Amino acid sequence: MPFLTPAAAAKNHYDVVIVGSGAGGGQSAYTLSMEGARVLLLEAGRRYIPETETPMFQTPEQAPLLGASTPVKPFGFHDATVDGGWQVPGEPYVQGSTEPAERFDWWRARMLGGRTNHWGRISLRNGPYDFKPFSRDGLGFDWPIGYEDVAPYYDRVERLIGVFGGDDDLENTPRSPPGCLLPPPRPLVSDLLIGQRARRLGVPVIPCHKAVLTQALDHRRVPPLLHPQNPAAQQLLADEMQRRAPCLWATPCGRGCSVRANYQSTTVHLPPALATGRLDVVTDAMVYAVDLAPDGRARGVSFVDRLSGAHRSVNGRAVILAASACETVRILLNSKSARFPHGLANSSGRVGRYLMDTVGTTVVGQIPLLENLPPHNEDGAGGNHAYAPWWLYREQRAGKLGFARGYHIEVGGGRHMPGLDTVSGLEWLTGGSYGASFRADARRYYGSFVGFDGRGEMIPNDDCWCEIDPSVKDRFGIPVLRFHWKWSLHETRQAAHMQQTFAAIIEAMGGRVSGPQPIDGARAIAPGGSIIHEVGGAMMGSDPARSVTNAWGQTWDVSNLFIGDGAVFASNADKNPTLTIMALAWRMSDHLLGRMQRREL
Amino acid sequence: MIDRRTTLQWMLAVSASLPLARPAAAPLTPGPAVAGTGYGSDPDLTHIYRPGEVWPLTLTPAQRRTAATLCDLILPAAGSTPSATAAGVVDFLDEWLSAPYPRQRTDRDVIIAGLAWMDAEAGRRFGRDFAGLEGAEQRAICDDICYLPRARPELAEPARFFARYRDLTAGAYYSTAAGRQDLGYVGNVPLPRFEGPPHDLLARLGLPDEL
16 A cells, blocks of 8 residues: 555654655656655645546536635636645745735645646756856856766656657757657647747747646557666556556636546656555655754655644655755745754755745736637647747847846647636726626737736745745644745846837737836836746755755755755756656755665665 | 725726716625635545635625626527526536636636626716626626727726636636537547548548648
8 A cells, every 4th residue: 555644654754755646756756666666755745636636627617716715725616726826724824024016926836746837848958058157247146067977867758648749959958869758749729829929039939848748658669768777667667658648628728637648746657656566655744854864864754644643754865855945945944954954955054045036027918810710729738838038048148138048938828618707807908898898898809918927937045035034834733834925126127128129029920919018127026936837945055155956856964864856956057847847856856866776875 | 895905996997987867786795705715736636626615705696686687798598508607607607706816816806896896887978787687788888898808098907807707707608508408519428439520521621631
């Protein structure tokens, strides 16, 4: 029985104890258990079963409030998130400042698979520049690794989870080797119109990369590539790949997927790992500390059983923290001892430092060319099929832009499932119609809107960090985080540039921007944390005095303690972080296996 | 119920309106208060919910009558396509306005005051409540408040109410099967392949088939 009670797990001794079951924890559990390690995976939330819990095909009127967002379901009723959001009842966090511009909003999910259940599935590789940003412009930090170190793991992750994408090969936007990606889906009308008009402005629009199966995975070809020399693992993976159906081109991916057509840790990483018989899982296990042995090595972790309130400790030869960047930081800082009075693995003082999110801002436009289109199915693969990678590297190098790093554009449009807001706020187009003319207006304007979401690189800075609040504790008695946040001009100017660019594209499409447009980047930029790309806080580096882990995610101070989530990021490229989190977790797990085989751990 | 600031804004709107033909017969008796704590942070997502199932509905019969009349002015039946009330919009509005969440509580203040204003205005101009008016009389009131930029300054609050009410009505209507069909939404069905846009549409728009 791989799902254990806390008491049962406490009796065992594991090779590796992993905290967190999302992208990093899921990938680590997969790699380690498939390659022979005995693994315990601890998840703070409840067990979650996408096959039976996902609301596939439910329509808005079948949900309370037409599925509108509420404080307990911020992305709407049918969103996959369980017990999560910007606030988790009984689990507060603290803002270090009352200034609205200095707030950090922290998204958490308390469920098996964590945030991978609801995420956007956009799976972009970092490029060569993204690992060496300091060397390029003197800002932020270089990673101790380069693209060539991570590329083989991007290949593996793409093959394992299934990512669609094109074969474009643009500056700092790497092309995947042949055989890694699935074919991209057809673009929507709006994608094609955006592509045509944006290109006139020099903006390239290409197929997006997303973790959705546009066709079945090749269960014969892929498993031997991922697990050479390991026929048992190949067989388990082949079996599970055949249990995943390709996309059925309906119902939003953010609800999760009962047929396992997109990547969720719960449908992709954990099933084969559990099938090895070497993975045990304890859910509702709220980890608060890494326990140390007398020799200063990690012995295991301690947690509160959320159901009973009991405290438990579990043991392993190595510990991986993959609880999400900030929760991992929280565990480290709460793991104080005589040897580590400022928190574990914090001899550099850099635990909690250099938190990053993504720069985000949005512009919506109304496009007359897209009015009154003939009905056709545009559900597609759960959202955007196209995006624009950053294209102004040369101008940036020449210092023409006033901000140092790039952004990509996620484009949206189409005749998607109507809901509460589909025809709201149309007065500026209709002059306030009601009755039969309003019905005609609704048909006319439905599907005529396009949206542009900018996703830009934030440069780590001294003002974005978190620490343990001296007084506030959560309902388990665990001290909570206090956040500090300040955008620099690099981010706010970038947000202003996004606004100008998106308005220009809308104009080039013959459309108009919907609603008032913030000119000031400081007003346009989404609050810290709100893009939910939280990374950093336990940065990897090559100097133990200036970083928390080495190039493998192994903490400098505790040799058998590893960081397996986004906390190790030394920069936060515009590329969405999830694919990189998985690639790094696989790389770290390979390294850990090697050290265990060499009996170094 | 309605907070004090909202009440004051509405009193200004009422007093600045046309001279009173007779005292308003508006349904000012408050209905039941909003109750319940919502659906919690871990509801069953696959269950099919009905208005009133998770928290009690609270609109009075008089409020629902006014609400229904206004819904059907915004989205009347069209041939075989049902009206807003036939599509169940009033039940949805009642669910929305009875919900224990902040955004809905704000809407409750605006909408309940607005419905009362509609009846009061109907009484002032025509001596009956809104539902009892002829269609032309109803539209005469709606025409004054259907577009905020054109509304007289003293009718700004009722115009804001109308805009929100139209958005909620339309949101509910187009979330139903009838509304989806009326808009020409043809998705939410499993497909073996994603065909993308029809070629002749792309040709008409001068667009290539691929990015």
